Amino acid sequence: MADLRAGQLLVATPVLLDPNFAETVVLLLDADENGALGVVLNRPSTVPVAEVLEAWADVVAEPEVLFEGGPVSTEGALAVGRLRSVDDAPVGFREVADDLGVIDLDTPVELVDGSLEGLRIYAGYAGWGSGQLESEVEEGSWYVVPSIPPDCFRGDTDGLWRDVLRRQPGELAWHSTRPVDPDLN
Template structure:
């Protein structure tokens, strides 16, 4: 049986939205897309956190190939010295060299792929420094405690998501009391 978030399976492509009460600083206000989930744990990237590092300095030549805002994203606290590239091929029936599908039309693009093969081959491309990771049953425990919320569904457009308002937009689409949390402010007197 697949682990669930409010009756939605925790599978690659599922969006996790940090609870408004999450104030640990690591995942506060985060939206994470899961890339891998199995009995050994789970792995995902934070979609809405821009890195302080320059993409041009870290991976020369890649910046103009990425989707706006053409920067390096902070994918999470694990392996910050490594990078993960999510990409959506421009042509639905093609699987370009160096690309491996994950969910919908989103896949991993190997960053050793020659830039001339990448240019024009993708309709969306984003690079993340680091990732978020959970050990066996750790994510399920966090979900049960309410650290991650939402009636969340697989998101094939996650590579194009804007960063600043993503958390509020994803919560707002949930409807009901959960959707009300989209207007959450860190100052309780304003809520």
């Protein structure tokens, strides 16, 4: 059983067919006895940040669009940022792991601008109740793996699922080339 904690990645296994999560990579932002919360890193939308949160348009990493963070509270927005220096955390920054954290979007942009190496805004999030995510991991729906800094802010997210699996040790890396239906191989 995996020890779930903030900052880790959940990589959807091929058996996870829920269209909300098929071939997704989820960054865990919170995980404790009450449940877990994360955002899908590889589902950019076509909606420019400038159309929805104009003040943040010049601060977000490319592509400068909202990302579909998950099926929960899709009308709301959540921002994830990486600090340039852990000694320079701005007002409104809540640490998730090391230099990665959640940014309060009610914070004036000028207090945050310049202190971040990257910022991405998500519409909605993925959420699990107490014990739910642990059960999904145990049944084989998710691989739990460590994250690396480039995962959260890469410009082209199309290959993120395969790239995260490919860098894992042992047989887990083999799953990066697995067809959807192994019987057709």
